[in-house]
Amino acid sequence: MKKVRKNLQTDLSFILLLVLMFVYFIFLIYQEEYLLDNFLIATVVFLIVLVTYFTNLTTGLIINTTLILGYITYVIVQSMTKGTIIRPYVYFWVGMAPALTTAFSLFTMSTARLQSEVNSLGDKLVATSTLNEETKLKNLRAFENDANIYMSIARRYDIDFGVLVIRFKYQREIESLSRREGMHKVIMQVVDAVRKATRAEDELYQLDEDQITFALLMLTKKESGTIVQDRIKERIAQIDTNEILNTRQLILDMRLGMAFATDGKGALDILGAARDAMQYDV
Numbered sequence: 465m466k467k468v469r470k471n472l473q474t475d476l477s478f479i480l481l482l483v484l485m486f487v488y489f490i491f492l493i494y495q496e497e498y499l500l501d502n503f504l505i506a507t508v509v510f511l512i513v514l515v516t517y518f519t520n521l522t523t524g525l526i527i528n529t530t531l532i533l534g535y536i537t538y539v540i541v542q543s544m545t546k547g548t549i550i551r552p553y554v555y556f557w558v559g560m561a562p563a564l565t566t567a568f569s570l571f572t573m574s575t576a577r578l579q580s581e582v583n584s585l586g587d588k589l590v591a592t593s594t595l596n597e598e599t600k601l602k603n604l605r606a607f608e609n610d611a612n613i614y615m616s617i618a619r620r621y622d623i624d625f626g627v628l629v630i631r632f633k634y635q636r637e638i639e640s641l642s643r644r645e646g647m648h649k650v651i652m653q654v655v656d657a658v659r660k661a662t663r664a665e666d667e668l669y670q671l672d673e674d675q676i677t678f679a680l681l682m683l684t685k686k687e688s689g690t691i692v693q694d695r696i697k698e699r700i701a702q703i704d705t706n707e708i709l710n711t712r713q714l715i716l717d718m719r720l721g722m723a724f725a726t727d728g729k730g731a732l733d734i735l736g737a738a739r740d741a742m743q744y745d746v
Contacts, residue, residue, distance in 0.1 A: 474574035481567040484560065491556055498553055505553070509561045513568045521569040528562045598648060599655055601670040607679055610667060611731030614681050618725060625725040626689060628680040629738040630658065630696065633717035635676060642708065649708045651676060654716065657699040662692065671735075679735060689722045696720065719745045 488506070495502055508531065516524030536558065542548040596603055602610070611627070618625035632638060639647050658668055658678065667681045684692065697718060705714045721742025723734050 471578075474571065474578060477567055477570035477574055481564075481571050484564050484567055488560065488564075491553075495553055498551060501551070502553055502557075505557050505561075509557070509564060512561065513565055516565050516569050517572055521566065521573070524565040524569055525562060528565055532558055532561060596670045596673065598673075599651060599670050601655065601668055601678075603669065604671045607669045607671060607681070607735070608731050610669075611681055611734070614667075614683060615725055615731065618683055623683050624686050625734075626682045626684060626686070626722055627724075627731075627734045627738045628682060628689070628692065628696075628720060628722045629671075629735070629742050630654075630678040630680070631719045631742060632676060633719050638714075638716070641714070646708050650703075650705065650716070653703045653708070654678075654700055654718075657703060658696055661695045661699040679738070686724055689724070693720045693722060719743075721745060 492499065492502055512524055512527050512531070515527060535554075539548075539550055539554055543550055595601070595606075614625050617623070638650060642650065655668065655678070658680065662668075662680060662682070665683065669679045669681070671677045671679050682692070697720065700716050700718055703716055705716065719742045721738045721740065721744070723737035723741055725734055729737075
């Protein structure tokens with residue numbers, strides 16, 4: 465219901481702004497003999513509207529009131545001392561100036577409020593999302609949740625549970641050889657190679673988007689860890705980079721590190737241990 469009211473306020477303020485602009489142009493048509501006077505006053509009014517946009521409605525209305533009182537005083541003095549006739553456009557602008565300022569301010573405040581809500585919802589979606597938008601791999605949030613499930617299964621059936629971390633050795637150099645699309649293709653090729661080198665039940669994640677890091681949850685024997693790492697490296701080394709990077713064949717060197725669950729260690733502890741082990745893969 466609140467959302468409907470906010471949208472209604474935005475719509476009504478926008479319609480009011482359009483109506484006032486329409487009235488202004490119609491008024492100009494019937495005031496051709498005072499076109500210059502109306503144009504000068506309109507310029508001042510639109511400057512006040514700009515000031516209101518960068519400040520707030522209260523400031524705009526204060527400026528409007530001050531200028532209107534000053535203008536009315538000037539017109540009255542001119543009328544009393546020199547017998548100048550008070551033109552119709554004076555009355556028009558006395559009402560139009562604050563009305564236009566108010567309508568524009570209400571519209572900008574409503575749209576700013578809606579934009580703020582959209583940004584807030586976007587931040588919440590990012591915070592709660594469990595998928596990387598580009599690779600469609602699960603992220604660190606999902607990794608932590610799933611790793612706890614894997615650990616429970618491993619304890620129940622007395623199976624070894626390990627985390628394998630994979631990272632590019634020379635990511636920045638590869639990025640410099642390719643555009644964004646090229647790097648995305650390289651990443652997807654690596655993802656495909658890792659999946660082909662592992663079992664279907666081994667779950668792959670992308671933990672970092674800046675320094676691209678993958679993690680693999682595995683229920684496997686400790687002695688099989690080295691075999692899995694060698695198989696993954698071999699698969700990745702076979703990736704054809706000629707067309708992707710528009711250069712000679714480049715072997716994609718990766719750093720791999722693996723750690724297995726031990727008593728009292730949580731999912732992130734095992735991940736940290738795997739990252740530490742990766743530093744020794746030179």
